[in-house]
Amino acid sequence: MTAPLHDTGAAETxxxxxAAGVPAKAIEGRSPWRIAWIRLKRDKVALAGGVVVLxxxxxxxxxxxxxxxxxxxxxxxxEDQIDALFGTPKGSWGxxxxxxxxxxxxxxxxxxxxxVVYGARVSLLVAFLSAVVAVLIGTVVGIVAGYFGGWxxxxxxxxxxxxLAFPQLLFIIALVSVVPNSLxxxxxxxxxxxxxxxxxxxxxxxxxxxxxxxxxxxLREREYVEAAxxxxxxxxxxxxxxxxxxxxxxxxxxxxxxxxxxxxxxxxLSFLGAGVKPPTSSWGQMLSKAVTTYESDPTFMVIPGxxxxxxxxxxxxxxxxxxxxxxxxxxx
Amino acid sequence: MTIPExxxxxxxxxxxxxxxxxxxxxxxxxxxxRRQVGAVQAVDGLTFDVRPGETLGVVGESGCGKxxxxxxxxxLLEPTAGTIEFEGKDxxxxxxxxxxPIRRDxxxxxxxPYSSLNPRHTVGTIVGAPFKLQGITPEGGVKxxxxxxxxxxxxxPEHYNRYPHEFSGGxxxxxxxxxxxxxKPKLVVADEPVSALxxxxxxxxxxxxxxxxxxxxxxxxIIAHDLSVIRHxxxxxxxMYLGKVVELTDRTSLYATPMHPYTKALLSAVPVPDxxxxxRGAASGGxxxxxxxxxxxxxxxxxxxxxxxxxxxxxxxxxxxxxEPPLQALRTGHQVACHHPENAPA
Ligand SMILES: Nc1ncnc2c1ncn2[C@@H]1O[C@H](COP(=O)(O)OP(=O)(O)OP(=O)(O)O)[C@@H](O)[C@H]1O
Ligand code: SF4
Ligand SMILES: [Mg+2]
Numbered sequence: 001m002t003a004p005l006h007d008t009g010a011a012e013t014x015x016x017x018x019a020a021g022v023p024a025k026a027i028e029g030r031s032p033w034r035i036a037w038i039r040l041k042r043d044k045v046a047l048a049g050g051v052v053v054l055x056x057x058x059x060x061x062x063x064x065x066x067x068x069x070x071x072x073x074x075x076x077x078x079e080d081q082i083d084a085l086f087g088t089p090k091g092s093w094g095x096x097x098x099x100x101x102x103x104x105x106x107x108x109x110x111x112x113x114x115x116v117v118y119g120a121r122v123s124l125l126v127a128f129l130s131a132v133v134a135v136l137i138g139t140v141v142g143i144v145a146g147y148f149g150g151w152x153x154x155x156x157x158x159x160x161x162x163x164l165a166f167p168q169l170l171f172i173i174a175l176v177s178v179v180p181n182s183l184x185x186x187x188x189x190x191x192x193x194x195x196x197x198x199x200x201x202x203x204x205x206x207x208x209x210x211x212x213x214x215x216x217x218x219l220r221e222r223e224y225v226e227a228a229x230x231x232x233x234x235x236x237x238x239x240x241x242x243x244x245x246x247x248x249x250x251x252x253x254x255x256x257x258x259x260x261x262x263x264x265x266x267x268x269l270s271f272l273g274a275g276v277k278p279p280t281s282s283w284g285q286m287l288s289k290a291v292t293t294y295e296s297d298p299t300f301m302v303i304p305g306x307x308x309x310x311x312x313x314x315x316x317x318x319x320x321x322x323x324x325x326x327x328x329x330x331x332x
Numbered sequence: 333m334t335i336p337e338x339x340x341x342x343x344x345x346x347x348x349x350x351x352x353x354x355x356x357x358x359x360x361x362x363x364x365x366r367r368q369v370g371a372v373q374a375v376d377g378l379t380f381d382v383r384p385g386e387t388l389g390v391v392g393e394s395g396c397g398k399x400x401x402x403x404x405x406x407x408l409l410e411p412t413a414g415t416i417e418f419e420g421k422d423x424x425x426x427x428x429x430x431x432x433p434i435r436r437d438x439x440x441x442x443x444x445p446y447s448s449l450n451p452r453h454t455v456g457t458i459v460g461a462p463f464k465l466q467g468i469t470p471e472g473g474v475k476x477x478x479x480x481x482x483x484x485x486x487x488x489p490e491h492y493n494r495y496p497h498e499f500s501g502g503x504x505x506x507x508x509x510x511x512x513x514x515x516k517p518k519l520v521v522a523d524e525p526v527s528a529l530x531x532x533x534x535x536x537x538x539x540x541x542x543x544x545x546x547x548x549x550x551x552x553x554i555i556a557h558d559l560s561v562i563r564h565x566x567x568x569x570x571x572m573y574l575g576k577v578v579e580l581t582d583r584t585s586l587y588a589t590p591m592h593p594y595t596k597a598l599l600s601a602v603p604v605p606d607x608x609x610x611x612r613g614a615a616s617g618g619x620x621x622x623x624x625x626x627x628x629x630x631x632x633x634x635x636x637x638x639x640x641x642x643x644x645x646x647x648x649x650x651x652x653x654x655x656e657p658p659l660q661a662l663r664t665g666h667q668v669a670c671h672h673p674e675n676a677p678a
Contacts, residue, residue, distance in 0.1 A: 030495065
């Protein structure tokens with residue numbers, strides 16, 4: 001056995017150290033997540049989106065505190081702020097003043113600021129939790145379809161096609177009209193929110209499922225899966241230790257981009273009266289109320305509209321940034 | 333013309349791996365009901381032994397079933413027919429659980445160093461996975477053992493926490509080698525271990541495999557698509573064509589007196605470093621220069637009748653189209669499947 005060239009691998013090792021720009025003594029690896037984070041930090045637009053998202057989340061969490069400091073209880077009437085003759089807020093810009101930051105609602109004079117802040121709770125909670133539902137179902141079903149293939153995949157794919165073609169808004173409106181007032185130990189707006197979360201999540205999972213299935217199909221052909229099998233790994237190990245870590249990035253991206261869609265769906269449903277029940281406030285419901293008064297009091301329509309717009313935009317910018325950071329080659 | 337089987341001295345050695353009549357057909361299905369309409373005959377009747385301590389080289393063009401063969405003997409694929417015996421134990425149809433203890437002894441090195449390492453795992457996790465999966469705690473702990481293995485394959489043990497993307501192709505292949513050697517296997521199947529690497533690094537990795545064989549007493553089955561990579565390291569070489577072994581002999585005989593026309597063609601494609609030899613070869617007969625095979629490898633879905641090589645063989649006759657030549661020993665330890673072999677003993 002001739003051996004024309006011998007080496008210890010030291011030369012190659014050194015070369016990589018120089019290329020990566022780290023001293024030879026550094027032993028911490030730069031994980032794919034850390035690299036994505038470094039990339040995300042450079043993307044100023046995405047960061048701005050992220051900051052707004054963070055603020056919105058804080059507003060939703062600390063809504064009671066914020067309202068007690070800067071507003072009035074969201075369901076209190078302030079008829080003194082209303083022009084008795086026309087039912088519109090006194091003063092210009094929908095009755096904005098230092099006491100009522102975003103003005104007051106026409107006719108009953110409720111504090112718009114407080115209602116927008118509490119509306120953020122409903123909006124974000126429904127959007128987040130329905131995304132969680134969609135991701136959980138979509139991931140499990142997508143992995144199963146992609147990994148097992150064959151007729152399992154064929155059946156699951158047909159079901160996903162079916163759900164994607166389903167008129168979900170109509171279905172939800174119909175469903176909400178028959179849901180009882182108390183369910184699963186919840187009542188009133190709680191029931192409505194639970195139904196919204198379940199239904200938006202249920203119609204959302206096929207989107208996640210399709211992506212996870214496609215990724216799994218390609219990942220299962222990688223040689224590291226065979227390597228694991230050649231070491232005696234069973235199905236569970238391969239699914240959870242080898243495949244799942246590679247699916248987290250695309251799932252994260254999809255989840256962040258799914259939240260703004262869910263915000264819009266929730267707003268649309270509330271607008272149509274299928275959302276949370278009054279007096280609990282939500283942005284869509286405020287918009288639908290504003291429709292009747294927009295000519296005399298446009299501010300009342302602009303404020304919840306802006307809230308929706310800013311939320312959706314911030315999530316989209318942040319989500320796009322996350323996608324670019326995790327997948328620099330840009331698969332879409 | 334058949335010479336009766338003579339017990340060669342090496343035949344007394346109990347083979348480490350014994351493969352007989354190994355077949356793998358991948359079914360081709362159509363429609364919703366998945367009706368079978370045909371089969372890719374990727375491997376179609378392989379019989380060979382691997383002796384302890386040797387290196388068996390397997391060569392053949394792309395698509396001739398080499399990887400399928402490797403995946404069958406490591407039982408990553410379920411054989412369609414035939415038997416595989418490892419150390420006298422029939423492992424042909426063992427399931428995941430039945431194979432688990434045997435996987436300590438039979439390991440694989442993969443072709444693509446980019447797809448064979450999980451990008452989300454650190455090197456420590458990757459090379460430590462064998463211990464985890466086999467439920468073994470090495471002396472001194474997993475981390476220490478992984479670092480020893482990294483050192484063994486010429487990597488910096490301090491790179492334990494690094495991720496695969498931080499390494500070059502050659503280094504990644506070394507990580508794959510460390511993983512394959514972690515359980516101290518007896519048999520290592522290397523599927524084109526260097527074909528994805530830069531030519532300048534190929535020799536380093538081949539040499540590493542060679543050194544490790546001496547150091548650890550390994551037995552290799554090394555797969556390659558041409559003879560240049562394995563000529564130095566193989567003790568015996570099997571030449572495959574369309575799912576079959578067409579010639580199997582020791583390295584010296586294969587280079588000095590190739591019998592199968594396909595082997596001759598493969599040999600003529602290898603750059604010969606010694607110009608004197610090329611001249612002698614050219615002088616020794618019509619096909620001594622570079623033989624260019626006409627056409628592509630036929631599809632393994634519908635392989636040619638008779639000798640599968642007849643569509644491209646310059647010596648083909650009627651009998652080649654009709655009858656399949658059996659693989660038989662024309663000389664001691666030199667098996668060939670051809671009706672009109674070259675260099676045949678008189
Ligand atoms: N899982 C599979 N399903 C169907 N056909 C397959 C499968 N795996 C391999 N084949 C087919 O079997 C034949 C042999 O494939 P194999 O990968 O064993 O060839 P190979 O000699 O390793 O080629 P290469 O040098 O390109 O790696 C090819 O025609 C291939 O398309
Ligand atoms: S059997 Fe005939 S066709 Fe096949 S290799 Fe020999 S000579 Fe060529
Ligand atoms: Mg191959």
